[in-house]
Amino acid sequence: MSEIIIGTRKSQLAVAQSTLVAEELAEKFPDYKFSLKKMSTKGDRIIDRSLIEIGGKGLFIKEIEIALLNQEIDLAVHSLKDMPGEIANEFELIATPQRANPLDVLISKDDKILEELPQGAKIGTGSLRRKAQLLNYRPDLEIVPIRGNIDTRIKKLYSQDLDAIVLAAAGLERMGWSDKISQYLEPAISLPAVGQGVLALEVRSNDDSIKELVKGINHHDTYVRVAAERSFLSYLEGSCKIPIAAYAQIEDDELSIEGMVASLDGSRLLRAKLKGSREEAKELGVKLAQRLVEQGAAEILAEIKEG
Known part of the structure; x- marks a missing residue:
């Protein structure tokens, strides 16, 4: 064998x-x-x-x-x-x-959802993408950088006296820890990372x-969705130093992809969405990136790289 x-x-x-x-x-x-x-x-x-x-x-x-x-x-x-x-x-x-759940999730003390957290609540995340989108949604939040494995980050919720942390749903579900999730964050609040899940x-x-x-x-549909998301990332030269997100879906044999670029503090956040055929997945990702560049993404990215 x-x-x-x-x-x-x-x-x-x-x-x-x-x-x-x-x-x-x-x-x-x-x-x-x-x-x-x-x-x-x-x-x-x-x-x-x-x-x-x-x-x-x-x-x-x-x-x-x-x-x-x-x-x-x-x-x-x-x-x-x-x-x-x-x-x-x-x-x-x-x-x-096959892709697992692509969403971000909130784990909070007292099982509160994002909208119920107090003014100035401390949220732990090491992701600039999550930070920018959370601050865009609720500018009053205090984002605390945390790193480590899932269990380490969950412990930091208590050891660092945080109100909540944000993680990827897929990891928690694969570990059998779904019961710890307080809220699944919709893409309208936190668009997932490229390839999340x-x-x-x-x-x-x-x-x-x-x-x-x-x-x-x-899994062909997952591969197609990923191709669109990664071509978007590649065109914008995305890295973990930039708040950038893309999420592609296939519905009724049509491919759609939504993308996001934001400033580090979330005060400027650009989003766009395109639809096309599955066969043009990579081209669709590039077109979406170009659409965001037209909206001002290049200026945001340049400021981050210079800063």
Whole structure:
């Protein structure tokens, strides 16, 4: 029996997610053995500083990509929202299993929803995207930067005397912790990150046999939605240093994508939405980015980069 080694981060959530992928592959390809190689990344090791300070997007994937390049692993599983808009030519994002819940959620003390939190409430999040949208919705809030695994951030709700924290629904649901959620934040309040709720399966671009295998668990609609969102991100050269969001959906065989760019304090927030065919997913993402540039996104992005 041939063994396929799957590279994953060591965190509880990453292992749970990679286990789901391994199980799906094993069910589809019973003649293979699928095992996990758990790895520590720079993003996991340095948790006392913001991602912006220590290098931004890609911090959770670099060590895993090196192992992939060195053929220590055959396949890498990432949270797609941790991946930069462009990846090196040596690698290929070959498949995405079906998307989990893409929304942001609020976990609060006393189970209050966002609208019920007191004036000046402290909300913990390390995401500039979430911060900008929360402040745009409620400028009175105080946003406190927090990092760490899901359980670490939940503990900080109490240890740092916060009123609430904002996390991704997908992680909590995959961990079986949905009961901790106080509120699902609608996209009108907090548009999700590019690829939120999606697992990215990355392989060596020259490894045709693994490519064919992994494609076997690709969820086509998810892959199409992700293509639109990532082309939007790539056009705007998005990173975790910029409040940027995009969320694509497929309804009645039509693809729609909504995008957002905001200033760091949320005082300026631009949104736009486009519809088109599934076949033009990447083009639609680019058109949406261009639409926001016409609305003034370029000025906002330039100010952030200069600042």
